[in-house]
Amino acid sequence: MMKDKIKVGIPRGLLYFKHEVLWKTFFEELGCNVVVSPETNKENLNKGIHYSIDESCLSAKIYMGHVDWLRNKVDYVFVPRIASYSKQNQTCTKFFAMPDIVENTFKDIKILKYNLDIANGKTERAGFIKLGLSLNKNIVKVLFAYRKAKYKQLENERKQTKEQEDILEKTDKIKILIVAHSYNIYDKLIGFPVQDYLKKLNIEVIYADKASKDESIRASYKISKSLYWIYNQEILGAIELYKEKIDGIIFLTTFPCGPDSLVNDLCIRKIKNIPLSYILIDELQGEAGIHTRLESFVDIITARRLRLCL
Amino acid sequence: MSVEYKISFPHMGNYYIPIATFVKNTLNAKICLPPKITKKTLELGTKHSPDFVCVPFKYNLGNYIEALENGANVLIQAGGGCRFGYYSEVQEEILRNLGYNFKFFNITSRTFKPLLYYKMFKEINPMLTIKNFLYSFYLIYKQIAVLDKFEDYIRENIGFQINDGDFKRLEKKFHDELITIEKIKDLKSISIKYTKLLKEVPINKPNDCLRVGIVGEIYVLMEPFSSCFLEEELAKKGIEVKRYINISYLLFSKEHKKTNTLKLAKPYLQYNIGADGVDSVAHSKVLAKKGFDGIIHIKPFGCTPEINCMPILEKISEDYKIPILYFSFDSQTSETGVKTRLEAFHDMLLMRKEKNKKWKELT
Numbered sequence: 001m002m003k004d005k006i007k008v009g010i011p012r013g014l015l016y017f018k019h020e021v022l023w024k025t026f027f028e029e030l031g032c033n034v035v036v037s038p039e040t041n042k043e044n045l046n047k048g049i050h051y052s053i054d055e056s057c058l059s060a061k062i063y064m065g066h067v068d069w070l071r072n073k074v075d076y077v078f079v080p081r082i083a084s085y086s087k088q089n090q091t092c093t094k095f096f097a098m099p100d101i102v103e104n105t106f107k108d109i110k111i112l113k114y115n116l117d118i119a120n121g122k123t124e125r126a127g128f129i130k131l132g133l134s135l136n137k138n139i140v141k142v143l144f145a146y147r148k149a150k151y152k153q154l155e156n157e158r159k160q161t162k163e164q165e166d167i168l169e170k171t172d173k174i175k176i177l178i179v180a181h182s183y184n185i186y187d188k189l190i191g192f193p194v195q196d197y198l199k200k201l202n203i204e205v206i207y208a209d210k211a212s213k214d215e216s217i218r219a220s221y222k223i224s225k226s227l228y229w230i231y232n233q234e235i236l237g238a239i240e241l242y243k244e245k246i247d248g249i250i251f252l253t254t255f256p257c258g259p260d261s262l263v264n265d266l267c268i269r270k271i272k273n274i275p276l277s278y279i280l281i282d283e284l285q286g287e288a289g290i291h292t293r294l295e296s297f298v299d300i301i302t303a304r305r306l307r308l309c310l
Numbered sequence: 311m312s313v314e315y316k317i318s319f320p321h322m323g324n325y326y327i328p329i330a331t332f333v334k335n336t337l338n339a340k341i342c343l344p345p346k347i348t349k350k351t352l353e354l355g356t357k358h359s360p361d362f363v364c365v366p367f368k369y370n371l372g373n374y375i376e377a378l379e380n381g382a383n384v385l386i387q388a389g390g391g392c393r394f395g396y397y398s399e400v401q402e403e404i405l406r407n408l409g410y411n412f413k414f415f416n417i418t419s420r421t422f423k424p425l426l427y428y429k430m431f432k433e434i435n436p437m438l439t440i441k442n443f444l445y446s447f448y449l450i451y452k453q454i455a456v457l458d459k460f461e462d463y464i465r466e467n468i469g470f471q472i473n474d475g476d477f478k479r480l481e482k483k484f485h486d487e488l489i490t491i492e493k494i495k496d497l498k499s500i501s502i503k504y505t506k507l508l509k510e511v512p513i514n515k516p517n518d519c520l521r522v523g524i525v526g527e528i529y530v531l532m533e534p535f536s537s538c539f540l541e542e543e544l545a546k547k548g549i550e551v552k553r554y555i556n557i558s559y560l561l562f563s564k565e566h567k568k569t570n571t572l573k574l575a576k577p578y579l580q581y582n583i584g585a586d587g588v589d590s591v592a593h594s595k596v597l598a599k600k601g602f603d604g605i606i607h608i609k610p611f612g613c614t615p616e617i618n619c620m621p622i623l624e625k626i627s628e629d630y631k632i633p634i635l636y637f638s639f640d641s642q643t644s645e646t647g648v649k650t651r652l653e654a655f656h657d658m659l660l661m662r663k664e665k666n667k668k669w670k671e672l673t
């Protein structure tokens with residue numbers, strides 16, 4: 001009889017939205033059964049709030065809700081640590097601590113992880129090899145799985161960038177750039193209602209996180225020279241890259257996000273000539289309030305566009 | 311004609327003393343100390359800060375504005391913490407938007423880089439020699455150690471002074487002398503003199519007094535105004551206070567190296583959780599093991615590294631049966647709220663102590 005497949009659970013929150021293809025492909029290549037928790041709903045959120053420290057950001061609370069959903073449904077929950085991509089940059093410290101937080105909060109969960117922290121000599125490849133070997137003794141297979149996963153991830157990112165840039169060239173619709181972390185803009189409770197409503201207002205939504213990461217990071221220095229949170233650089237640079245092609249910018253943030261609070265403030269001071277709006281989502285957010293904000297922002301942009309055309 | 315430089319920097323506890331000494335000895339320039347932190351400082355800072363940025367940012371900004379208003383034209387930013395590295399760019403932008411004119415020096419760094427600072431300082435004082443610079447560095451290194459040692463003693467004993475105000479008066483005299491030093495030997499004589507004077511302050515300290523350790527984020531630990539003078543409140547209740555974090559510890563102690571603190575924090579932590587979160591975990595474990603009566607964890611509202619360590623502190627509290635009280639400080643923190651919670655905590659610690667005593671007598 002064949003051995004049962006190992007079930008690996010991936011919480012649908014935080015960095016999942018950036019690494020979906022990489023992670024899924026890797027585990028599947030190694031013969032694991034991947035279970036991703038379902039889209040965020042009120043119940044996840046409440047569970048997440050229950051298992052989090054009060055002052056955690058909403059995004060991290062939701063993540064904890066997803067971890068909780070996976071309990072008892074899988075053999076392992078996948079909670080990597082991603083801290084830095086070079087000596088000069090780092091991620092939000094929330095990502096430094098996720099494995100330790102999860103392990104100290106849930107006693108009954110076994111976690112799988114890798115540690116990416118280039119500033120301290122921990123590369124992604126080494127991390128994946130170690131992780132892979134804990135699941136499959138065959139090093140060739142592990143190496144292959146990582147290569148393939150990485151390739152597919154990058155290809156997927158390139159494709160997304162290309163598709164978006166085509167839209168930017170072709171459409172006549174009003175284009176609004178949303179500057180937000182992937183895990184915020186694509187989350188069912190946080191960003192989805194915003195996207196959805198904008199589309200209803202016949203807006204072409206442009207996503208900052210779909211811009212080419214390397215180009216975006218390089219462009220971000222023009223707005224902020226000492227920024228070292230790489231995920232903020234990745235989305236900030238999109239403003240610089242796309243500024244000629246967009247009609248407005250929305251910063252979407254969860255309460256109380258540390259890095260965003262500083263970066264957004266700087267942007268609002270520095271970026272002139274493009275209408276900006278700033279939306280902060282917290283756990284008690286009602287949709288009605290957001291709708292009014294969006295509507296009036298779209299009105300401003302429409303009026304401005306008319307003026308510019310005349 | 312060249313402009314006269316007037317240098318300023320944000321407050322943090324009594325560390326304006328070594329910074330001022332250093333600036334005085336290396337830069338041929340005037341120092342413009344920001345006024346002491348008051349409610350107004352915080353209000354000013356808050357008014358011009360991003361909405362929910364952590365509160366040290368607001369204090370710093372308030373200090374800068376007050377200093378600029380007093381004529382400062384060179385500002386220095388120095389600090390640790392996870393967002394501190396980014397503070398200065400945003401602060402500079404805010405201050406320029408407000409219309410101020412100034413030079414801004416950012417010497418923020420998690421590690422010590424004397425040569426880099428030398429270059430910056432030479433820009434202001436071209437006469438500065440490397441020898442003088444390094445000597446001054448050595449001098450403040452020693453000065454900080456003396457300052458911290460003095461404060462440690464006070465922290466452990468001020469709750470038990472027999473005559474109200476003894477320690478405070480002595481501290482004032484000590485500061486006034488400490489800020490004037492120019493040579494290592496001045497420092498030595500001050501150190502000897504005041505160590506002796508400290509020991510002479512009459513105290514009445516019972517062997518079994520309550521002992522509480524304070525852990526948390528470095529700014530609120532070191533700037534008493536920002537924690538609503540929490541340590542003083544504890545002292546008033548006759549509690550001995552232990553705090554590991556001070557500048558000597560952060561900059562010069564080997565123990566603070568991440569690998570070492572991580573070892574101390576085992577088995578609770580595997581990784582660095584950002585800024586000084588590992589220290590909070592490591593020290594809480596040490597305090598618990600040493601049999602302290604309670605721990606108080608303090609942080610600015612929204613401080614991610616310290617929020618990260620809270621689930622772990624909860625676990626330590628459970629494992630070692632040691633109560634932990636948590637405080638978050640921001641610009642709206644009410645002093646009475648803090649006092650009330652401290653009182654309740656104090657009552658609880660006393661009750662536990664009584665209970666334990668009775669239990670011991672019984673068994």
Ligand code: SF4
Pocket residue numbers: 057058059060092093094095181254256257258259260614
């Ligand atoms: S960057 Fe902001 S939203 Fe993301 S984990 Fe950190 S605090 Fe939360």
Ligand code: SF4
Pocket residue numbers: 258364365366390391392393394527529585586610612613614615616
């Ligand atoms: S450690 Fe806390 S207080 Fe310090 S910069 Fe980071 S978030 Fe702010």
